[in-house]
Amino acid sequence: MTTITAPLDLRSTTRAAASRPARWSVFTTLSRRRFALSAHTPREILVPLLTPILFADVIAPALAKSIPATRGIDYQSFVAVGTIGLLVPLSCILGGIGMIVDRESGAQRDLLAAPAPRSLMVFGNLTVALAVSLFQVIALIGASAARGSTFSTDVSGWLWAVAAVVGLATFMHGLAEILAARIKKQEEYVGVAPPVALLPWFLAGSFFPISAMPAVLTAIAKVLPVTHVLALLRYGVVDDNGHGLHDIWGMSNTTAMATLSLAVVGVFAAAVLALSTRVFTREAIS
């Protein structure tokens, strides 16, 4: 039987107590913890890649056989980019389950007792949400390219795309934190959260231009962040003319429209993230 070898080396405890840790150090530790919990088996690393690869290899090519092109863009590439509007929200929202597990397992209590601002817990989780999102987008684009999709090689275009993905992931992660803070049980969360990720995707011009919808739905689509994200992504990697941006803004200067759309995404992301840290802190402390 294992025994405890008491007493401890108590001289050590007479030395100066641990000082207040640097925020950066706490942030990186929290991020590493979340990575370790989210990807501690090969299955947890590979499963998130399965969906984008299946979309790119099966669904997009099949749809492209029925609809060869839209607005001069091959439909396979158009749909591949549209898929990002589903993948990122879904993986970010499902990441909220980890926060509920933290609370139910008690781990959250220990983290709340750590000498650091509690908002860093939200930012630590956000790092993982961003990494998983970018990882999935890379897998999707890679698999699509391997199946014959054509993407821009312009660096500035890719910067627009990356900024859009980061904004979308931040926005959806903020929503996930808010939902996870307010919903007490995993079972309840699983019932509520996916529609939050899915419903906007149907209106955001994933499979067709938003101008193809009735005017009311088009108007609704224009205020959804995911619509702006998809328009930015397509402008960045498949559509130099920015047809999606034009559907939203109706302007002639694509750079200006892209800037406006990125600003919309940024404002949504910043607002929801700020709200999520506030809600998390308020709900976590009784």
Added chain:
Amino acid sequence: MSGSNGRQPAIEVNGLTKVYSGGVEAVKGVTFDVAHGEVFGLLGPNGAGKSTTIGMLTTTVSPTSGTARVAGCDVVTDPIGVRAASAVVFQDPVVDRPLTGRRNLSIHARLWGVARAEVEARVSEVAARFGLVDLLDRAVETYSGGQRRRLEIARSLISRPRVLFLDEPTVGLDPRIRFELLDVIGGLRDAGAMTIVLTTHYLDEAERLCDRVAIVHEGRIVALDTPRALLGQLGHEIVELRIDAPGEPLLAFLRERALVGEGAFVLGSTLTLPRRGTPSRDLFAAVDDFGAAVIAVTTRPPSLDDVYLNLTGGRLPAAA
């Protein structure tokens, strides 16, 4: 009580109150100080307010009113200072079960500001002290309950806190591990290196470990003193009478005859009577006069259980 050497106390609590949403008043204006190096016990039944008090002192529960300072830092205005100087072992498990023991220890060390270069040495040190060396690289979900508890206590000490909060630390442990942990806590106390606040249901733990004990009942401190002084309230000897009927009427009868004092109490059909110079024959004669049949008689020294049961019994409102 102020610091033993004239320093500011390690913990100062003044009128601390917590009212949860819905109006539940869990803690009702408790006041106490804990000196540096002292082991301070909070004793009380479930729902007494012990864990809420610990929660406010560890800044995981926000006080409704009152003030508290831990290691000189105010729990409301400088919560990060409080948390940097302290560590807590919670009543319920809080480790990350999918991760290894080593990972749990190192994450905690880094969160509490232990330098990266020092983490591995600290992990090895606490693992050796708590018999965890062979378990370190296993996922915590494979640990037994006792192993997990040891990991949690080891983890709390890895940052070398100045103030350690132990919320029911031995609940659910087998007797051997429990006594070994008590030895460890006793070692911390003997070295005087760390201030410890301990909540427990086990009165023997409080008697063995604590320099002072606060008995908490319904959100209030109903007694606060050294175990010796608390025991002294009940005299040198306790007579326990078990009778064949409910004990309350007999106790009232004995009180009428001034044969028992304030420390006497009843649990079911058992009367616990501190002896204060009353000859035993007078006591038994009175029981005979009352008409009760005595099933068993025990005499023993008073324990903290007696103090606790006396104070948290029916006379509590008066005591509070």
